[in-house]
Amino acid sequence: MSSSRCACCILSSSFPSITFDDQGVCSYCRDQTAGLSIDTAIERARAQVKELFEHRHQPYDAIVCNSGGKDSSYTLMLAVQKYGLRILSFTLDNGFLAPAAFDNIRKVTDALGVEQLTYRPSLPFFRRVIRATATKPIYREKTLMRISAGCNACISLVNTMAVRIALEKEIPIILAGFTLGQIPTNAIIFRNHFRFLAESREESLARLTEAVGHEVENYYDIPGRVLDRVASYPHSVNLLCLETLREEEIVAKVEAIGWRKPTGVDGCSSNCELNTFNNYVHERRLGFSPYEWELSLLVRKGLMSRAEALSKIEDNPVERLSRLADGLGLTGEERVGLGLGVASSRA
Numbered sequence: 147m148s149s150s151r152c153a154c155c156i157l158s159s160s161f162p163s164i165t166f167d168d169q170g171v172c173s174y175c176r177d178q179t180a181g182l183s184i185d186t187a188i189e190r191a192r193a194q195v196k197e198l199f200e201h202r203h204q205p206y207d208a209i210v211c212n213s214g215g216k217d218s219s220y221t222l223m224l225a226v227q228k229y230g231l232r233i234l235s236f237t238l239d240n241g242f243l244a245p246a247a248f249d250n251i252r253k254v255t256d257a258l259g260v261e262q263l264t265y266r267p268s269l270p271f272f273r274r275v276i277r278a279t280a281t282k283p284i285y286r287e288k289t290l291m292r293i294s295a296g297c298n299a300c301i302s303l304v305n306t307m308a309v310r311i312a313l314e315k316e317i318p319i320i321l322a323g324f325t326l327g328q329i330p331t332n333a334i335i336f337r338n339h340f341r342f343l344a345e346s347r348e349e350s351l352a353r354l355t356e357a358v359g360h361e362v363e364n365y366y367d368i369p370g371r372v373l374d375r376v377a378s379y380p381h382s383v384n385l386l387c388l389e390t391l392r393e394e395e396i397v398a399k400v401e402a403i404g405w406r407k408p409t410g411v412d413g414c415s416s417n418c419e420l421n422t423f424n425n426y427v428h429e430r431r432l433g434f435s436p437y438e439w440e441l442s443l444l445v446r447k448g449l450m451s452r453a454e455a456l457s458k459i460e461d462n463p464v465e466r467l468s469r470l471a472d473g474l475g476l477t478g479e480e481r482v483g484l485g486l487g488v489a490s491s492r493a
C-alpha cells in the first residue's frame with residue numbers, strides 16, 4: 147500500500163505531480179479553481195443536451211453502452227424515463243463479465259422495454275490485448291491517471307464499436323455511463339469526429355498493433371470507405387455527469403427495477419471480474435490505484451466519505467489473481483514479471 151495519502155481525499159504520494167502542504171492536504175484538493183470550472187462545464191453541457199435531445203429519430207434516438215454495471219444501468223434509466231429517448235442498449239461481452247452482470251442487463255432492459263445487442267470479440271484476441279497492456283507501455287501517463295491500461299483498452303474497444311454501430315444504423319447519439327472522475331470535463335458531451343480524432347489514437351494504436359498484431363485494426367479502427375460516406379458523426383453524452391447522486395442512491399434506483407450487485411467483483415467494479423487484475427497491474431507499476439482520482443473527486447464533492455473510498459480501493463482480492471492469470475493465458479515468464487509467481491495447475 148502507499149506510504150502516505152492526502153488528509154482530505156485519498157490521493158497517494160505516488161500520484162503524478164502531487165504535492166502536499168504542511169497539513170498533509172494535496173495540491174489537487176487545494177486547487178480551488180478546479181471546482182468552479184467543473185460547474186461551468188456541467189452548466190454548458192446541460193444546455194447542449196437539451197438542444198440535442200429536442201428532436202426524435204428513427205429507429206433509435208441513442209445507443210447506450212451498457213456494461214451491466216450500476217452506472218450504465220442508471221444511464222439507461224435516465225435515457226428512457228427522464229429524457230424519453232428510444233434506445234438501443236449495446237454490451238461488449240469481454241469474456242470476464244460476472245455472470246450476474248448478464249442477469250442485470252436482461253432485467254434492466256426488460257424492465258425499461260429496451261432492445262439489447264450483445265457483441266463478443268474473439269477471446270484469444272482480447273486476452274492478447276489485456277496481456278499487452280499488463281506487460282508493455284501502451285498508454286500515456288496522463289491517460290493512466292484516471293484509468294488502468296486494461297480497462298482503457300476494453301473501453302476504447304467499446305467506444306469504437308459504439309461509433310461503428312451508430313454510423314451503420316444512423317443513430318445520432320451515443321450514451322455512456324462515465325462520471326466526472328473518469329473523464330475530463332470536455333468529454334461530458336462531444337462529437338465523435340472519428341477521422342479528425344485519429345491523431346489522439348495514433349500513438350497507442352501503433353503500440354498496441356506492435357504488441358498484438360494487425361488484427362488490432364479490425365477492432366480499434368473504422369474502415370476509410372465507411373468514414374468516406376459519413377454525413378454526420380454521432381455525439382457522445384455522459385448523462386451521469388449532469389446528476390449529483392451518491393453511489394447508494396444510484397444503487398437504490400437501479401435495484402428498484404431489478405438490478406442486483408454481483409458477487410465475485412472487487413470494491414471498485416459492479417460488473418467485471420478482470421478489473422481486479424487491471425487494478426493490481428496498475429498499482430504495481432505506478433504505485434497508486436486507478437480509482438484514486440475518481441473516488442477523490444466524489445470525496446471532495448461530499449458524495450462519498452473518505453473511509454468508504456479507501457475501503458473500496460483496498461477491496462481488491464489478490465487471491466483471485468491466479469485464476470484471472472489462467473483466464474488470460476499468461477505465460478510463466480509473464481507471471482513472474484508481474485509478481486504472480488510461477489504458473490498454476492492449469493497453465
Ligand SMILES: [Zn+2]
Binds near residue numbers: 173174
Ligand atoms: Zn487531496
